[in-house]
Amino acid sequence: MNQTFTTSQKWKQFLIILLPILITQISLSAITFFDTNMSGHYSPQDLAGVAIGASLWVPIQTGLSGILMGITPIVSQLIGSGRKSDVRFNVIQALYFAVTIAIFILLVGSFIIGPVLEFMSLEDRVQSVAYYFLCAISFGVIPLFGYTVLRNFMDSLGQTRITMIITLISLPINILLNYLLIFGQLGFPRLGGVGAGVASACTYWIIFFISIVVVHRIHPFAEYGIFRKWHGPSIRKWKELLTIGIPIGFAIFFETSVFSAVTLLMSSFDTATIAAHQAALNFASTLYMIPLSISMALTILVGFEVGAKRLQDAKKYSIIGIGSAVTLSLLTAVVLIVFGKQVAGIYSTDPLVISLIQHFLVYAIFFQISDAVATPVQGSLRGYKDVSPAFIITFIAFWVIGLPVGFITATYTTLGPYGYWIGLIVGLGFGAFALLWRLVRIQRKYNQKLTSK
Template sequence: MRISIINEVRQLLPIAIPAVLAQLAQMAMGVIDTVMAGQYSNQALAAIAIGGGLLHPVMIFFVGLFLAFNPIIAHLKGANADDQIGANFRLSLLLGIIISPIAVTILLESRVLLVWLNVDPDTALLASGYVNATAWGLPCFLLFLALRFCNEGLFATAAIMTATVVSIPFNILLNYWFMYGGLGIQGMGAIGVGYATSLVWLIMFIGLLGYTLLNPKYSTLMIFRQWSLPTMKSTVEVFKLGFPMAITLFFEVTMFAAVSLMIARYPTQFVGAHQIALNIASLAFMIPLGMSQAITARVGFFNGRGDPLAAKLAGYTGISVAALLSAFTSTTMIILPSLLVSFYTQDNEVLLIAVNLLFFAAVFQFSDCLQVSSAGALRGVKDSKIPMLITAVSYWLVGFPFGYYMAEQAGLGVNGYWMGLIAGLSTAAVLLLYRWARLSRNLSRLPISN
């Protein structure tokens, strides 16, 4: 068994490391946006934080929908059903095209929440402008997701990493150009960050499209040489699997977004500190998130091949490795909070508040790791409906209500909302890990989808 675990780690890491680096690179762009906005002004920082609270739920919902292609294609790869893989690539791109106008419309209309929440009018105007600017690039982001999760199912995480990492210098240059102006462009502050993001999404999509078109290993898949789509049964499977995944991710991100929007009613220094602490926590979360995508592909591959013991081993190995890595990031937040926050701001008041919040972030890192890696293993066996219900209970019947009570009724303010995050993520971690433990004992009796 020990040799088997070591072998699985050796197989997992070449997939997981690029997936983690891709997530870190994508998150780094969000960190860059936050840092550059913070250097511009506190109001710009608050506008990015509030605008992100509107943008991320829309983005994450569609991430969940496209995420279904990872386990589906991994199953097909494990079953040697190459003739069906190309058709699923085409279906993912077609869905990206069809969904784009819907996603853009939702994003543009989301700004009405700022009025409902009585956000400061000047900050709300900047936040709305930021959201409107990002809407131009949303179709490219969705098409990037379509190619990303299909490639993940084929273990091609290095290509996704490359497309994302290469975009980082463009993100910095475009942010600076559009924020401060020059070469015929008028400085736009926080709104300029939105336009820069749109162009970066275009660059990422072009890079991954080029890889998919030119990769000789994909020549037998006939991705762009045929126009047939999967059967209706296979297409329905995408929605049956993807829609609960979308709702699952939506429940989690909306809990965080709701907390951010509730905190948006507080003074600007609390909003900025919350955004800084959340950025650091989110950056650390990219490690287990990337691991979870590799876990999905590995478990899905073995389940498609009809090897339940290997699927079980892949799931537990991935969860364990992710937990070890998250223990390290949590420790770092506890030991070096001031150093981490100082990269974002030199404002003493904001720094002290953010350092305090970073302790809460360190506490929920481990729970967040267990819930996302367990969910990744469950996706590998195409289990998405029960995890959806688990997250609904964890985040919206436990997490947010508890946070609201602690913040508004118990008088703990921002700290209370972060306690709610801990409660919600810990509940999800326990229930999802228990769900995986139950299913993994009976993998040999689960249906194998080819």
Template sequence: MQLSAYTREFGKNLNIAYPVMLGQLGHVMVGLVDNLMIGRLGAAPLAAVSLGNALVFIAMSMGIGFSFAITPLIAEADGANDLEGGRSYFHHGLILSTINGLLLFILLLVAKPILYYLDQPPEVVELAIPYLNIVALSMLPLMAFQAFKQFADGLSQTRYAMYATLLANVVNVVFNYLLIYGIWIFPRLELEGAAWGTLISRFFMLWFVWEILRRKTKFAEYFKWSKKEMLKWAIFKRLLSLGLPTALQMLFEVAIFTATVFLAGNLGTNPQAANQIALNLASMTFMIAVGLGVTATIRVGNQVGLKQYRELRRIGYSIFLLVFLIEAVFAILFILLKDILPVFYIDNIEVISLAAQLLIIAALFQLSDGVQVVILGALRGLQDVKIPTVICFISYWIIGFPVSYYFGQADKLGSMGIWLGLLAGLTSSALLLYFRFNYLSRKLIRTKESILIN
């Protein structure tokens, strides 16, 4: 097949993906704003935000991963022109996501004492606990928001969640400024001020997306809620069968990145602060790939509904190629700007030097990280989640983490060794997931053609 068969899809892919990219970047921007504003208070407060968010990101990844189950089901129903089925998936998904938000809030409150037993700097833990108490509550509005977002994404209407997220970032910046530094009539709360800014902005985000979606004609039929007796366990079960493995996929990946926070904390406050800077920058480029991953889920899910499997394969590969090219650009930029980017976070020379070293490795795993998340999205569109979950576990925890743990010791490679483990895990994941998509897409084509022949 000629290259143009793939490149001609780039425009449509980006049209769906760019609002998701900006929306996902909006989530990361909440952390970026916290880091930039808190970094001016010193290395210990910055490390505390990193430590507190380590647990939050684990919970958030599980919740967001779970909500991803809504998108392929909505996309398949949309492709098959099944309005009633799509409405049912939306309603059931919103109920499950809201319950999930409550459970994650409770989980974070129960889990926070773990921070005292992770061999972290004591002053960092003392600062992180109050921050975590407040941010944990934001799981409630965030998970409900995710249900609305994934529903709209499944209908290829990705821009509304973007609007909500970007406006929520403005709200976050304003309240951060007022509450961290004690501007005007507001108290100076420092880290806790950043946490309140996050909480307020997420409640605003939920309200905004609900308000804008319910007023749009395209969504009107979906907002006709079912009566209680019309709720079906079979729908809940299907969402759970897709959502739980997807949540585990997200957990395995985010957890290994979170493990780098703890491993870096064992090396000291400055290495932990440097690790947070590099993670935050890498997270922003990762969210570009997440946007294309959602695009893969939507477009592959549509083709499943249409039963057009050759098109499914071609579209999938067009998105893989696109993310590879985009991430290659980011890799080059990370290398060229490695000594400049950390300066925006902090003025500590040692932290800046360590972060610059980590950005070299972050540049190297841009390609595999981007490709693996997009292939995961395509497999999600095929509603294939169990085997990819096993692949993620093997890649990150059987291959990647042992490398990080061994080479991340102070008497070996230190912070660089920790990130070499990330590179190994992500590269393994990308290769294994590629083989999985190649196998399944070929199998679908052969099966359909065999049926037609017979």
């Protein structure tokens, strides 16, 4: 990354950082998308099973990956302040931490997956697919978290194009493995939705090994010698990673886990409604990759400028990022309005399921517009290492406001399952306003600090 002096230079650097992140995030999201989509073409029960399994896995994965994102502002500010020699130690500690988290989640998951699925009172086939899908994908947890750390390190250097290439290589491999294992092609076992879990786990191992080779051998990552000298675990550094990462991870977890809570609450509806809800949510999650990618780009750029004490430049990047997200959200809203039926048809050939998906997508429009404000603002705040308030705001927005409003609307009005989406829209709207207010405050605080020196 380089210092920029004009708005056009900032736009150029913003796009250079953003576009590869966006492609990477869409590709990573596409792994879950193709798991769900291809399982849906196997049977509605496999669609529902994989969708429910994914709805339980994704909040855990994104929340814990969010904790590991704490390394991004740390490395960005180290580079911005010229302390490149400290980078290797921080990355190694993050890798140790990633493996520890992965082992912990595997142990916990082995005890709770069965009881959670039993609680949902699903059809036997749906429950079986969800259970074995989660068992299969668990074999990829350790490499996925290890890749997350290495990816954040590479992105922190502004080399987002490299992680894009790694992910793009993995996507066709995942699709091919899905094809072979879901449908039993070319002599492979016909596993249905469970095969999607096996395929994803294999894909996670592939991208982890590729990223190790890249970090060890390719310029400019090789200059940091990440794997040339090993350090013992440092509790002090883990504490710093936790201090920054836990609020990030929990903020993401609160947002993603609320959808799992909604899925649990919706288990009383029929399989077609559950499948349609999860399909619409899967597509909305794919659209979410746009503001999420902008958020990640802002963390890198704002962190770099804050580390160099160029606060006005950091503020300008925030404006560019938030404005871009809102504009793109309005464009995707138009796409959903015009092509809603075609989008629904991607997920199923069942006319009833298609109709239900199309209805859910109407609510997704309003949800993703609010996301376009809230998510990039969080990315800017992370660049300032201001993470705890966002964690509190996100919890209130989704769990104190969104879920209760959704439950009341779904239970005591004729809207039924759509009431949950209304509650989430209300919660996210509150969160977007509160997070924006916090960003304005933290920018003023940093300016006052600088001028007082």
